[in-house]
Amino acid sequence: MESQTLHWNHPNIMGPELLELLRTSVPQSLGGTLPVTATVLTLGLYVKGILPTDWAELAGKISRVHPSRVLIINPIVNSANAPTHVDAELSATITYRRPHEPPILFSECVQMNLQGGLANHWIDLVQSLIKSDLPAYLLWLGMPPLPGFRWDLLSTGFSHLVIDTEQTGIEPWHHVMLQSPRLGLMIDDLYWQRLGLWRVHWANVTDRPEALAVVSTPESISVVWPVEKSTGWQMLLGWLVSRLSWQIVDIAPNRLLMATESGNTIPVHITTGADPGITFYQGNRRLSSQEAHNQLTTQFEIGSDVLYEISDPCNLADPVSDVVKLLNRGHDQLYDEAMSALLLSERPEQ
Amino acid sequence: MIDIHSTANPLREGLVESRRPQPFTMIIFGAAGDLAHRKLFPALYNLMVDHWLPHQVNVVGFSRQPFDDDNFRKEIKHSIEQFSRQPLNADVFDQFASGMHYISANFNDPQAYIELRNLLTRLNEEQHLPGNYLFYLATPPSFYPIIAEHLGAVGLNVSPSEQGWVRIIVEKPFGRDLASAIELNAQLHKVFDETQIFRIDHYLGKETVQNILVFRFANGIFEPLWNRQYIDHVQITVAESLGVEGRGTYYDTAGALRDIVQNHMMQLVSLIAMEPPVVFEADAVRDEKVKVLKAIRPLSTRDVTQFTVRAQYDEGYVEGSMVPGYLDEPDIPSDSRTESYMAMRLLIDNWRWAGVPFYLRTGKRLAKRATEIAIQFKKAPHRFFNQTATPDLEPNLLTLKIQPDEGIALRFGAKVPGPVVRIRTVNMDFLYGTSFADQAPEAYERLLLDAMIGDSTLFTRKDEVEAAWSLVTTILNGWERAKGPIPTYEAGTWGPPEADELIARDGFRWRRP
Numbered sequence: 001m002e003s004q005t006l007h008w009n010h011p012n013i014m015g016p017e018l019l020e021l022l023r024t025s026v027p028q029s030l031g032g033t034l035p036v037t038a039t040v041l042t043l044g045l046y047v048k049g050i051l052p053t054d055w056a057e058l059a060g061k062i063s064r065v066h067p068s069r070v071l072i073i074n075p076i077v078n079s080a081n082a083p084t085h086v087d088a089e090l091s092a093t094i095t096y097r098r099p100h101e102p103p104i105l106f107s108e109c110v111q112m113n114l115q116g117g118l119a120n121h122w123i124d125l126v127q128s129l130i131k132s133d134l135p136a137y138l139l140w141l142g143m144p145p146l147p148g149f150r151w152d153l154l155s156t157g158f159s160h161l162v163i164d165t166e167q168t169g170i171e172p173w174h175h176v177m178l179q180s181p182r183l184g185l186m187i188d189d190l191y192w193q194r195l196g197l198w199r200v201h202w203a204n205v206t207d208r209p210e211a212l213a214v215v216s217t218p219e220s221i222s223v224v225w226p227v228e229k230s231t232g233w234q235m236l237l238g239w240l241v242s243r244l245s246w247q248i249v250d251i252a253p254n255r256l257l258m259a260t261e262s263g264n265t266i267p268v269h270i271t272t273g274a275d276p277g278i279t280f281y282q283g284n285r286r287l288s289s290q291e292a293h294n295q296l297t298t299q300f301e302i303g304s305d306v307l308y309e310i311s312d313p314c315n316l317a318d319p320v321s322d323v324v325k326l327l328n329r330g331h332d333q334l335y336d337e338a339m340s341a342l343l344l345s346e347r348p349e350q
Numbered sequence: 351m352i353d354i355h356s357t358a359n360p361l362r363e364g365l366v367e368s369r370r371p372q373p374f375t376m377i378i379f380g381a382a383g384d385l386a387h388r389k390l391f392p393a394l395y396n397l398m399v400d401h402w403l404p405h406q407v408n409v410v411g412f413s414r415q416p417f418d419d420d421n422f423r424k425e426i427k428h429s430i431e432q433f434s435r436q437p438l439n440a441d442v443f444d445q446f447a448s449g450m451h452y453i454s455a456n457f458n459d460p461q462a463y464i465e466l467r468n469l470l471t472r473l474n475e476e477q478h479l480p481g482n483y484l485f486y487l488a489t490p491p492s493f494y495p496i497i498a499e500h501l502g503a504v505g506l507n508v509s510p511s512e513q514g515w516v517r518i519i520v521e522k523p524f525g526r527d528l529a530s531a532i533e534l535n536a537q538l539h540k541v542f543d544e545t546q547i548f549r550i551d552h553y554l555g556k557e558t559v560q561n562i563l564v565f566r567f568a569n570g571i572f573e574p575l576w577n578r579q580y581i582d583h584v585q586i587t588v589a590e591s592l593g594v595e596g597r598g599t600y601y602d603t604a605g606a607l608r609d610i611v612q613n614h615m616m617q618l619v620s621l622i623a624m625e626p627p628v629v630f631e632a633d634a635v636r637d638e639k640v641k642v643l644k645a646i647r648p649l650s651t652r653d654v655t656q657f658t659v660r661a662q663y664d665e666g667y668v669e670g671s672m673v674p675g676y677l678d679e680p681d682i683p684s685d686s687r688t689e690s691y692m693a694m695r696l697l698i699d700n701w702r703w704a705g706v707p708f709y710l711r712t713g714k715r716l717a718k719r720a721t722e723i724a725i726q727f728k729k730a731p732h733r734f735f736n737q738t739a740t741p742d743l744e745p746n747l748l749t750l751k752i753q754p755d756e757g758i759a760l761r762f763g764a765k766v767p768g769p770v771v772r773i774r775t776v777n778m779d780f781l782y783g784t785s786f787a788d789q790a791p792e793a794y795e796r797l798l799l800d801a802m803i804g805d806s807t808l809f810t811r812k813d814e815v816e817a818a819w820s821l822v823t824t825i826l827n828g829w830e831r832a833k834g835p836i837p838t839y840e841a842g843t844w845g846p847p848e849a850d851e852l853i854a855r856d857g858f859r860w861r862r863p
Contacts, residue, residue: 038781038785040786067785097755104781196366199361199365200365200370202361203359203370204404204405206359206362207359207362207370207372212361215361216360240361243364244360308478312401313439328786329366333364334364
């Protein structure tokens with residue numbers, strides 16, 4: 001299929017003009033022909049305070065590979081006193097299946113630099129740009145908003161909030177996570193998705209009964225994890241807690257105490273290190289998993305004998321593939337269960 | 351409390367990748383052949399890239415070509431480089447190749463099966479494997495009973511361990527007629543029970559074919575209309591623009607009826623016409639499919655003359671190029687009576703479909719390549735707009751496009767803008783390819799994974815095969831008795847005039863895909 005991408009720049013316009021331009025720009029460029037629309041979802045990118053180098057390529061690539069309306073929401077910092085307007089850049093990717101057939105509007109990308117009142121009240125404008133009756137994801141790049149943010153307003157337009165706790169940690173999102181069931185807002189986490197390799201790897205390892213026995217009834221667990229990404233081990237253990245019907249007795253950034261259903265406690269020792277690793281101990285048995293050199297490797301040992309070693313290659317991180325995979329797979333119920341286990345158990349730091 | 355001795359792994363529940371087979375060894379008979387190279391090895395490799403395979407997978411190639419293990423690995427690497435939908439990744443391939451072995455032998459050689467058994471035993475011991483074997487017969491069908499018998503003779507039809515499994519995948523064609531299908535099934539059943547036999551029809555692995563069930567049973571709006579009250583008739587087209595393409599020797603022994611109708615088209619008919627199964631499980635789904643096949647009204651010899659058409663293509667232009675007629679193709683005898691085209695009308699005698707004709711047509715060297723199912727709905731009961739100029743208003747048509755341009759289209763009437771009421775037919779189009787950014791797996795990937803897991807939903811059961819052959823054999827017998835000349839059609843057209851007459855007798859016409 002042939003394709004072409006059309007671009008328009010519209011500085012200093014108001015919201016209604018933007019809506020009209022979005023409706024008319026493509027047909028006008030195609031000589032009055034109305035294209036068939038392939039769009040299956042809306043993807044918002046909230047990029048306040050983030051350099052374009054960190055999101056422009058992502059937005060461009062996603063709109064080239066996924067049939068979507070991509071909305072780049074960029075409230076300009078410290079512009080609250082400026083006149084309210086939008087500096088907009090529009091692009092549309094048109095594909096042509098065959099001669100004599102109508103062109104297909106594959107995707108649209110709308111970059112909005114929001115000034116003045118719109119920098120604060122951007123939801124009001126963005127809501128009118130969301131494709132109706134289709135899934136709408138808001139990918140929040142960077143730090144979450146301050147308390148008091150109107151998640152209730154946001155959730156009337158967006159059905160999914162996509163966060164990346166590898167960058168931000170979990171804590172800043174607690175508030176919205178606790179509200180999300182009431183708001184009908186599903187939260188998807190790119191870090192959770194990247195950790196999918198660990199979950200699949202452990203599922204494969206524990207297909208062996210002796211490995212499952214150690215993982216499901218350990219006497220203790222030790223965690224080595226990069227300090228700035230501690231969300232990773234927390235989410236993995238949250239997943240184990242929800243899958244194995246454990247309970248979290250105490251949790252803090254550097255310690256964790258869990259209990260099995262039968263009441264046995266499992267202390268978790270946490271230390272920092274460059275290569276993430278988690279080890280389960282049960283008597284003289286040890287199951288240790290470590291991610292290093294693009295391999296996730298698990299060793300099962302009895303005493304000093306290594307019974308077996310299983311490795312999986314790590315997929316190299318690619319932000320576009322991460323997002324596209326998430327859009328295609330949709331919401332992961334396991335994430336809700338793991339987060340619920342963590343959130344319900346969290347204790348304030350002493 | 352977690353029962354660690356149960357087979358269910360709580361860490362697998364809920365994972366997208368929950369459908370992961372246990373460690374196993376796959377033995378491919380005919381491993382040096384075209385099917386293995388074009389489809390099986392690339393499919394296995396892609397499953398490994400996408401993390402669907404367990405860590406311990408061994409592949410044993412069994413074929414007559416004189417390879418050793420290293421040559422065999424090189425051949426497979428070449429296949430993947432040529433035919434895989436995902437590029438070759440050296441790390442993944444090394445992992446894949448580390449489990450490859452090859453036995454160079456004749457399929458008739460009893461000693462080779464002992465060698466195979468010894469190899470499998472050694473792999474089980476060295477790798478602590480549970481003795482799960484997946485045999486794949488990618489050989490000419492004449493070898494199926496021979497290979498099965500030899501496997502049984504050396505005890506490879508059962509797993510050496512209590513928890514292990516043994517399955518065998520058999521490629522189509524499953525017989526040449528009802529008698530040979532029954533005989534083949536009986537030969538396989540001497541060695542394997544039905545739960546071990548996976549008869550593969552790659553059509554069922556296609557995303558768009560599986561989507562028929564999703565479309566019907568996951569959407570609330572269509573199923574209430576899916577019956578004789580609202581549906582006027584159904585047309586199923588499997589059209590190819592290609593000719594026999596170097597497969598003349600095989601094709602002339604098969605023809606369109608055996609090659610396409612008995613398997614692919616009967617699968618499409620049963621998926622379109624089946625009742626919703628009680629659960630989405632292998633036997634529940636296949637029970638409903640078999641009921642459809644059994645409800646197809648049998649054809650008498652006279653019916654065969656009246657309700658079926660066969661034809662051969664004559665020379666003509668396809669996509670602008672002159673092509674020879676069927677009888678002038680290489681390896682086709684000049685007196686061949688094999689059909690390159692067939693069309694038929696069938697009726698399904700059950701509550702849902704009584705009186706709704708199903709028209710099937712398939713052929714080579716037709717105007718274009720298209721596989722589609724068109725459901726034509728009845729006209730609006732009252733011609734409300736009778737007084738206006740709307741003579742060409744067509745009834746609603748729902749088209750399930752299997753290939754190419756996979757998707758779904760709904761045809762309906764819309765008012766032409768203007769001060770008078772004029773209605774024109776328009777199409778609402780859903781394109782499968784543009785709606786999902788993910789690359790769809792190949793049909794063989796899906797079906798191999800299902801066989802590894804033991805899910806036979808998308809494989810054909812014995813009674814299903816025999817029910818389809820029962821209908822097809824009646825037609826074959828009817829044609830055998832008819833001695834007149836076989837109609838022809840110009841290559842690059844939509845088939846012979848006789849096919850147009852077949853459908854026109856009921857007041858319909860073939861749609862143009």
